[in-house]
Amino acid sequence: MIATRVLDAAQRAPGRHETEGALSLAERMPRLILESRRVSSTLAHGLHGRRRAGQGESFWQFRPFVAGEAAARVDWRRSARDDKLYVREREWEATHNIWFWIDRSASMGFASSLGQGPKVERALVLGLAVADALVEGGERAGLLGLTRATASRRIVETMAQALVADKAGLEQDMPPRATPGRFDEAILVSDFLSPLEQLREAVGSLAGSGTRGHLVMVVDPVEESFPFAGQAVLHDPETKMSLDIGDAASWGAAYRTRIAAHRDGLAEIARAQGWTLTIHRTDRPASEAALRLLTLVAAARGTG
Template sequence: MATKALAAETRRPGRRESEGAAALAARMPRLVLEARQVSSLLAHGLHGRRRAGPGESFWQFRPFVTGEAAARVDWRRSARDDRLYVREREWEAAHNIWFWIDRSASMAFASDLAGASKIERALVLGLALADAFVDGGERVGLLGLTRARASRGIVEHLAQALVADRAGLDRDLPPDAQPARFDEVVLIGDFLTPPERIAASLSGLAAAGSRGHLLLVADPIEETFPFSGQAVLHGLEGAPSLDIGDAGAWGDRYRARIAAHRDRLAEIVRGQGWTLTVHRTDRPASEAALRLATLVMARGG
């Protein structure tokens, strides 16, 4: 008999799944190592974010261009040569990057087709991006848990905060927060929550003008539902099991409902001017990390 675990719309974590999420503390060292490996693949691209702009740190001298204001000339440097030079300062963006990582019970799911459970992949992606952004000169924090900082030990700092946050195991959406204008928000989860709740959460986060990105982590089975014959669905979050009979016939309706939910989510995200990235756990983590890093870099300009 084929079986499948799906998250119900009523998200009340079951004891077994909550205990499994709490046990991530034991696996965190391995996830931190994996996150650093993914981060190393992003380092070269993110270093390209350093560019001329408003700031205090010297970046480079460049030749004066006709038409620029004379006040921009660095006369001391120009006196050493027969050309005029402008002192450029390195871009120092006055905003932070805030992360939220879904650790509710539905994230514990992993099929035989997946490279990792959704929660493990979400943690690797979040920690890898945090490490890469700090390496690129940004400040990173966890919504409702930590302040934004540019510490070289950001991965360990965030990992410790997540392990200590037991309340986060029951949360399927970010905590109430209002990031500052021009801050970036990165939300990582499966977003199986009813759309109206997601819309309300994003509206609150974007109220002050913050910009954001949703990274939807999905198991390949949740996308394709490759079952036939008699099947029983087991809910991960306290819902009863459901005997659906012919899985092949039921699968068409399931895929249509998933597609409708995804379309509605995309509509909500577009309405806030945010971005949506879908990542399947049978794909390399570096693919989603690179896309998110590129999006944040683009928005930061």
């Protein structure tokens, strides 16, 4: 028998109040941070970021002086160590940032016995792990509307602290209105169960300034297959509405058709803006989706 639950200690229909309390991250975040670190450490570090010479403030490397260059470029202190002249090269630093939004609304509290945990926990682990790997690769990461983009090696702790303090985020199933830079990227992690028109508007708003992006749809296996039979009661933790189903098996076919149509609509929204869509099930390792995201970001950097 398949068991389902929403993160809630009460044995009753989960409403927003119960889910809000259950989605509090203060107690669970240390464990999620450790898990995200574990995932990021398993990823292949093939993402080299923007390590190339150019205008910037961060030292990259010394290289031999080439005849014809301006003498002002010579680093005389380094050159004094031997009989060669050296130039201090700096790392190229364009204003490229990667912004994350991790959905923590009520529907993300859903979990079934077929998954490895609630959707919200998987979304957090995935987002934090990818941010950690990107910073390790030389990128800057931040949370939309919550933090600035930074290349700090403590990016996981910085993002985690901001999320714990952001109580308003428990009420938001759409990313905040923000205006990233033209060459920035956005990574939105959610179940994207909101109406397609709202999603189209949100993605269009972020993409309007030229921001590239990636949608990561986190789903529980039960939400795809609806493997129920007999009488059932469905609860919507967002609206507190309930639906009594007399024959869940026959109703399941219509449900699966509607979910497929919603997913097709989401894919079209992503395509229209030149964004990508990744579908990640909670019965699969988080590292799978994380590695795909790193590959997509690297590909976007190569064509940017």
